[in-house]
Amino acid sequence: MNSNDVRPGVPRLLVVRAILGSRTLSEAMSHCLIPQRASSYNNVIADGSGEVYSMEGSATDCEALYIADDVMAHANHYVAPSMRRFELDRSSIAGSIIRHNRADYLLRQNYGKLTAELFRSLLADHAGYPTSICKHGTGSVTVFSIIIQLEQLRAWIGRGHVCETEFVEYQLEPYQNDGNKYA
Ligand SMILES: [Zn+2]
Numbered sequence: 001m002n003s004n005d006v007r008p009g010v011p012r013l014l015v016v017r018a019i020l021g022s023r024t025l026s027e028a029m030s031h032c033l034i035p036q037r038a039s040s041y042n043n044v045i046a047d048g049s050g051e052v053y054s055m056e057g058s059a060t061d062c063e064a065l066y067i068a069d070d071v072m073a074h075a076n077h078y079v080a081p082s083m084r085r086f087e088l089d090r091s092s093i094a095g096s097i098i099r100h101n102r103a104d105y106l107l108r109q110n111y112g113k114l115t116a117e118l119f120r121s122l123l124a125d126h127a128g129y130p131t132s133i134c135k136h137g138t139g140s141v142t143v144f145s146i147i148i149q150l151e152q153l154r155a156w157i158g159r160g161h162v163c164e165t166e167f168v169e170y171q172l173e174p175y176q177n178d179g180n181k182y183a
Contacts, residue, residue, distance in 0.1 A: 001042055001076055002088035003058035009038035019043055025051055033062055042074055048150050058086040071111060073103035095131030102127050116156050116167075119147045124162040134162040148172075 015037055022028035028045040032055040040057030052067035054074050063080035065072070077093035078084050079100070087093065106122045107114070123133060123145050130136040145165070147156040153172040158165035 001040075001056075001058075001078060003039055003078075003086040004088045005059045005061075005086055006039045007059050009036045009059065010034060012037065012039050012041050016041065016043065019045065025053075029053065029055065029064065032057060042076075044072075044074065046150060056080050056083050058083065061086065069108075071104065071107045073100055073107055075100035075103065095128065095135075095137065098128040098131065099133050099135075103133060116147050116149060116154070120156070120158075120162065120167055123147075126163070136161065 015031055015034060018031040018034075019028045022031060025045060025047045028043075032040070032043050032045065037057070037059055039059050040055070040062065043055040043057065044052065045055060046052040050067075050070075052072055054065040054067075054072060056063045056065055056074075056078060061083065063083050065074075065080060076096040077090075077100070078087050084090070102125060103122075106125060110118060110122065125133040127133070130138070133142075135142040142161055144160070145158045145162050145167075147167070149155070153174055155170045155172055156167040157170065158167040
């Protein structure tokens with residue numbers, strides 16, 4: 001997301017590093033909300049119990065979108081009504097709106113049978129090409145994709161266009177000290 005309130009402060013990449021080092025969901029959420037941030041990604045945070053939040057943030061505000069109906073999709077524009085005023089250019093988000101709705105549709109259509117393998121094919125979707133979920137646009141393209149299975153702490157990562165890439169599987173390490181898991 002590109003917001004209109006970017007300012008000097010903690011770079012969002014460093015905020016992400018802090019999120020990844022969190023031991024609990026609330027700790028991760030607190031990092032998303034750090035008041036000194038310069039800007040924000042849409043940070044999706046979750047734990048092994050099925051709690052999922054899409055932390056739709058800018059430098060000066062944030063909306064914690066909670067997963068509804070076990071399904072959540074997000075693309076590259078602000079969705080929360082309270083955050084729309086921070087969109088840098090609302091005339092440039094058509095492709096993102098189409099990706100968002102397409103992803104939501106695909107998740108609901110395939111609810112109950114979602115596997116890592118099926119996610120690979122959904123991420124390669126070309127509806128709305130070239131600004132599709134597997135994005136071949138002129139201004140920006142898909143550079144990587146990641147699928148995470150939180151209960152088993154497994155991840156699959158693919159570089160470049162999903163329709164052309166090979167996903168590599170990784171086994172993630174749980175924290176040993178308190179048993180809480182997050183991603
Ligand atoms: Zn493609």
